[in-house]
Amino acid sequence: MLDWLKNINKEYPEFWKAYLGKFEHKEPKYIAIHIKTTGFNVKKDVILSIGALTIAEDAVYIGQGYEVTIPQYRFLHDNGLSNDFVMESEQTKLSESQAIEKCVDFIGSATLVGYRLHNGLDILNEALEKMGCGRLKNEAIDIEIMYQKLNETMDKKYSLADICQAYKLNHEESNTTTEYAYSIALLFLKLKTRLGFK
Amino acid sequence: MSNIIVQQVAVFLKDFLPFSYLPDESLEKIANSIRVLNLNKNKTLFKINDSLHDCFYVVASGVIHLTVISDAEETLLNKCYAGDVFGLRPFFAKNNYQMTAKAREESIVYAIPITTFKPFVAQNSDILDFLLESFTTNTKSGSLMEQHGLISENIDLQEKQFDALYFQSLSYTKKPIVIPHSTIIKDAAQLVTNDLQDCVLITENGTPKGIATDKDFRSKVATGKVAFSNTIDKIMVAPVITVSESISVAEAQLIMLKHDVTHLCVTSDGTDQSEIKGIISEHDLVVAQANNPGVLLKEIKRAQNGKELKLVRNKLDEIIQTSLNKNIPLTHINSIAGEITLALIRRSIELAILDLGSPPVPFAWLCIGSQGRKEQLLLTDQDSILIFDDVTTDRYRDVRDYFLKLAKKATNTLEKVGYPICQQGHIAGNMLWCKSLTDWTKQYVNWMKNPGEKSNEISSVFFDYEIAFGDQKIEDSITDIVFNSSSNNQLFFDYLGNDAIKKPAPLNFFKKFNLEEDGEFKGKFDIKTRALMPLIDSARLLVLSMGIRGINSTYLRYKQLAMLDAKFSEVYLNCAEAFLVLSKFRALEGIKNDDNGQYINLDELSKPDKERLKNALMPMRDLEEVIKGKFQLTQFS
Numbered sequence: 001m002l003d004w005l006k007n008i009n010k011e012y013p014e015f016w017k018a019y020l021g022k023f024e025h026k027e028p029k030y031i032a033i034h035i036k037t038t039g040f041n042v043k044k045d046v047i048l049s050i051g052a053l054t055i056a057e058d059a060v061y062i063g064q065g066y067e068v069t070i071p072q073y074r075f076l077h078d079n080g081l082s083n084d085f086v087m088e089s090e091q092t093k094l095s096e097s098q099a100i101e102k103c104v105d106f107i108g109s110a111t112l113v114g115y116r117l118h119n120g121l122d123i124l125n126e127a128l129e130k131m132g133c134g135r136l137k138n139e140a141i142d143i144e145i146m147y148q149k150l151n152e153t154m155d156k157k158y159s160l161a162d163i164c165q166a167y168k169l170n171h172e173e174s175n176t177t178t179e180y181a182y183s184i185a186l187l188f189l190k191l192k193t194r195l196g197f198k
Numbered sequence: 199m200s201n202i203i204v205q206q207v208a209v210f211l212k213d214f215l216p217f218s219y220l221p222d223e224s225l226e227k228i229a230n231s232i233r234v235l236n237l238n239k240n241k242t243l244f245k246i247n248d249s250l251h252d253c254f255y256v257v258a259s260g261v262i263h264l265t266v267i268s269d270a271e272e273t274l275l276n277k278c279y280a281g282d283v284f285g286l287r288p289f290f291a292k293n294n295y296q297m298t299a300k301a302r303e304e305s306i307v308y309a310i311p312i313t314t315f316k317p318f319v320a321q322n323s324d325i326l327d328f329l330l331e332s333f334t335t336n337t338k339s340g341s342l343m344e345q346h347g348l349i350s351e352n353i354d355l356q357e358k359q360f361d362a363l364y365f366q367s368l369s370y371t372k373k374p375i376v377i378p379h380s381t382i383i384k385d386a387a388q389l390v391t392n393d394l395q396d397c398v399l400i401t402e403n404g405t406p407k408g409i410a411t412d413k414d415f416r417s418k419v420a421t422g423k424v425a426f427s428n429t430i431d432k433i434m435v436a437p438v439i440t441v442s443e444s445i446s447v448a449e450a451q452l453i454m455l456k457h458d459v460t461h462l463c464v465t466s467d468g469t470d471q472s473e474i475k476g477i478i479s480e481h482d483l484v485v486a487q488a489n490n491p492g493v494l495l496k497e498i499k500r501a502q503n504g505k506e507l508k509l510v511r512n513k514l515d516e517i518i519q520t521s522l523n524k525n526i527p528l529t530h531i532n533s534i535a536g537e538i539t540l541a542l543i544r545r546s547i548e549l550a551i552l553d554l555g556s557p558p559v560p561f562a563w564l565c566i567g568s569q570g571r572k573e574q575l576l577l578t579d580q581d582s583i584l585i586f587d588d589v590t591t592d593r594y595r596d597v598r599d600y601f602l603k604l605a606k607k608a609t610n611t612l613e614k615v616g617y618p619i620c621q622q623g624h625i626a627g628n629m630l631w632c633k634s635l636t637d638w639t640k641q642y643v644n645w646m647k648n649p650g651e652k653s654n655e656i657s658s659v660f661f662d663y664e665i666a667f668g669d670q671k672i673e674d675s676i677t678d679i680v681f682n683s684s685s686n687n688q689l690f691f692d693y694l695g696n697d698a699i700k701k702p703a704p705l706n707f708f709k710k711f712n713l714e715e716d717g718e719f720k721g722k723f724d725i726k727t728r729a730l731m732p733l734i735d736s737a738r739l740l741v742l743s744m745g746i747r748g749i750n751s752t753y754l755r756y757k758q759l760a761m762l763d764a765k766f767s768e769v770y771l772n773c774a775e776a777f778l779v780l781s782k783f784r785a786l787e788g789i790k791n792d793d794n795g796q797y798i799n800l801d802e803l804s805k806p807d808k809e810r811l812k813n814a815l816m817p818m819r820d821l822e823e824v825i826k827g828k829f830q831l832t833q834f835s
Contacts, residue, residue, distance in 0.1 A: 051201075053203070059233035059235050059309065060233065061233055061235035061303075062201075062207060062229065062230070062232055062237075063231050063232065064231035065201045065203070065204075090637070107596055120445045149629055167304070168304075173546055176202050178201045178202050179202060182203045186234070186306065189235075189236035190236050190238070190304070193236075193241075194238070
C-alpha cells in the first residue's frame with residue numbers, strides 16, 4: 001500500500017524505466033501469456049517457463065512471441081527434483097533475472113490475456129521486487145472469467161481443456177507454455193467476438 | 199529461433215500445395231510471419247468490391263464458402279476446407295475482390311502476407327504455376343480439383359452457364375505451344391513431347407498461321423516424306439480453324455466435324471487476325487462431357503475400389519447441384535441420382551463377389567428406406583437387407599456366413615464412398631437382416647400380424663424396397679407376402695396410420711415453425727421428421743391398403759392415388775407437389791452443409807422461401823383427416 005512512498009526515491013533498473021515509459025503511449029495490443037510455476041506459494045515457488053504470443057487487430061501473430069525456460073537450479077536442488085530433462089531440451093534458457101527482463105521488455109504496455117493468470121503474475125511480481133522493480137502495471141484479462149460471463153455461470157470452474165473442447169480446439173497434445181499461450185490466444189479471439197467487446 | 203507454434207504451422211502447411219514445393223526452412227520463415235484469424239460462423243472475411251488485403255489465406259480448420267453474385271442471386275463458387283488456399287487476387291490483380299469469402303462454420307484461417315510470400319513465388323516456378331492455375335481454373339473441371347485441391351478465383355459468368363451440354367462451355371489448354379515458322383521440325387517435336395501436348399501453333403506477328411499436330415508429325419515426318427531437319431512450315435496445316443472464347447461444347451463439336459480437324463485455335467475475337475487464347479482438342483470435348491450421367495454409369499462399372507467410386511459419387515453431387523440450380527424437375531433428378539446410386543451399390547456387391555468367389559445359392563440384395571423409394575439425393579444412411587434362397591439345415595450356417603461376409607464387404611465399400619452405416623443397424627451386414635427366404639417370410643408376416651410389438655421405425659424402412667442385385671423372383675415373393683398379409687389386415691393399417699400421423703407437428707398454433715428446442719441442432723427446423731416422414735409414411739400406408747404394387751417413389755404414389763381415389767384426388771395432388779418442394783429444400787440445405795440436410799436453418803431462408811416452405815406444410819393437415827377417416831387409429835393411441 002505504501003509502495004509508492006517506499007520507492008519514491010529509489011533508482012529503478014534501466015529496463016524498468018523503459019517499461020514504465022511505454023505506458024505513456026499505450027499500444028492497442030494484447031499478449032496471450034502462460035506462466036508455468038512450481039506451485040502457488042508466492043514466497044517459495046518460482047517460475048519455470050513463460051510463453052507469450054502477440055494478438056493485434058483480431059489476429060494472432062505467431063511469429064511475434066516470447067518463450068523462455070528458466071533452469072531454477074537452486075529451487076530444484078532444494079526440493080530434490082531432477083532437471084535433466086529441461087536442461088537437455090532445446091528451448092531457450094536464461095537466468096531468472098535475464099528472462100524476466102526480456103519478458104517485461106516484450107509485454108510492454110499490452111493488455112495481458114491468460115488463464116488463471118493471477119498466480120503466475122504474483123510470482124512474477126515477487127521476482128521483479130527482488131530485482132528492485134515495482135509491480136507490473138498491465139491490465140489483465142482472464143479467459144475463464146470471460147467464458148463464465150458468456151455462459152452466465154460465475155460459480156462454475158472450467159479447466160482450460162474444458163473451454164478448448166467447448167470450441168473444438170485441439171489442446172490435448174499441448175505441453176509447452178507457448179502452445180498454451182496459442183490456445184489462450186485463439187480462445188480469446190473467439191470469446192471476444194462473442195462477448196462483443198473491442 | 200522460431201517457437202513451437204511456428205513449427206507446427208509449418209508442418210501443417212507442408213502437407214498442402216503449393217507449400218509442399220518449398221523446403222522446411224522457407225516454410226518456417228513463412229509461418230513466422232503468419233497471422234492467425236478466427237472467423238465466427240457466418241463472418242465475412244472479404245466481400246465483392248472490398249479493397250484488397252495485404253495477404254492471402256489458407257484454411258486451417260472449418261469451411262469457407264466463396265460466392266459471387268450473378269443475376270442478383272448469390273451463387274456458391276467453391277467451398278474451401280482445411281489446407282485450401284484462397285484470396286489470391288492480390289497476387290495477380292490490382293482491382294478489388296471479385297467474390298465474397300464467408301465462414302460457413304467457425305473457422306480458423308492463416309493469413310500469409312504477400313510481401314513475405316512473393317520472393318518464394320519469384321524463385322519457384324512450380325508455385326507460380328500452381329497459384330496461376332488455381333486463380334484461373336474453371337470451377338467445374340472437377341477431376342483437376344480433385345487432384346490438386348484447386349480453388350477457382352476467376353469468375354467468367356459465361357462459364358457458369360452450365361445448362362445442358364449445348365450451353366456448357368469448355369475448359370481447354372490455355373497455354374498452347376507457340377513457335378515461329380522457321381523452327382526446325384525436330385525442335386518443335388521436342389517441345390511438344392516435353393510439354394505433353396499433341397500439337398504446336400505456328401505464328402507470325404502473334405497471329406496464328408498454321409498448326410502441326412501429332413498426325414502431321416506421324417504422316418509427314420515419320421514416313422520420311424519430309425526430313426526432320428526441315429523447318430516446321432513444311433508440314434504445318436494452314437489456315438488454322440479459329441473460334442472465339444465463348445464457344446460451347448456442341449458448337450466446337452460441329453466445327454470440328456465440318457472442317458474435319460482435331461484441334462481448334464481459340465483467339466480473342468474468333469478470327470485468325472487476333473491474339474491466341476488457347477487450343478481446344480478433341481480430348482477437351484470428351485472431358486467436358488465426363489460429367490454426364492451416362493458416362494458416370496460407365497465409370498462406376500469400371501471402378502476397382504471404393505476410392506474410385508467415391509470420385510464418381512462426387513461428380514454426382516455436382517450434377518445434382520447444377521440441376522437443382524437450373525430448376526430441372528426434382529423427379530427427374532431423383533431418378534438419375536437413384537440410378538447412379540443403384541449402380542454404385544451394384545458395383546460394391548460385385549466387387550465383394552469378385553473377392554469372395556461366387557455365391558453358393560441365389561440371393562437378392564434389397565435397398566430399403568430412401569434408396570428403396572429412389573429418393574436418395576444426398577449422402578444419407580445406407581439401409582439394406584439380404585435374402586438368400588432356402589438351404590438344408592446342415593448348410594445353413596456356411597451359407598449364412600458367406601453372405602454375412604459379402605454384405606460386410608459391400609457395406610464397407612459403400613461407407614468409403616460416403617454413405618454412412620444406418621444408425622439402427624439396418625444393413626445386410628447385420629445378422630438380423632441377412633436371412634433365408636423362409637425366415638424373411640416369417641419376419642414380414644410377424645410384423646404385419648402383430649404390429650406394435652417393438653416395431654418402431656421398422657415399418658417405415660422395411661416396406662419400401664428395391665432390388666439392387668440378385669434374383670428378381672425373391673423380391674417378387676416378398677412383395678406377394680406383403681400384399682397377401684396386408685389385405686383385410688385392419689390392425690396393421692391402423693398401426694401404420696397411427697405411426698404416420700403421430701410425428702411432431704411442423705407448425706404450432708400460431709402458424710410458426712416448430713424448431714428444435716435443444717441439442718446440437720437448437721433453433722433449426724427438422725424437415726425430415728416433421729415434414730417429409732409423415733408424407734412418406736402416409737403414402738406408403740395408402741398404397742399398401744389399396745394394393746397398389748410396383749410404385750416406390752412417394753411422388754408417383756400420390757399421383758397414382760389421385761387417379762384411383764377420386765374423392766380425395768386434390769389432397770393427393772397437393773401432397774405430391776408439397777413432397778417435391780420439401781425434398782428440394784432438404785437437398786439444397788444438404789448440399790450447402792455437406793450433410794444429410796435433415797435440419798434446416800430458417801434464418802438463412804428468404805421470406806418468400808419461408809412462405810413456400812410453410813405452404814408446402816399445409817396439405818399435411820388434409821392428409822391427416824383423410825387417414826383418420828379411412829382407418830381407426832384409436833386402437834394404438
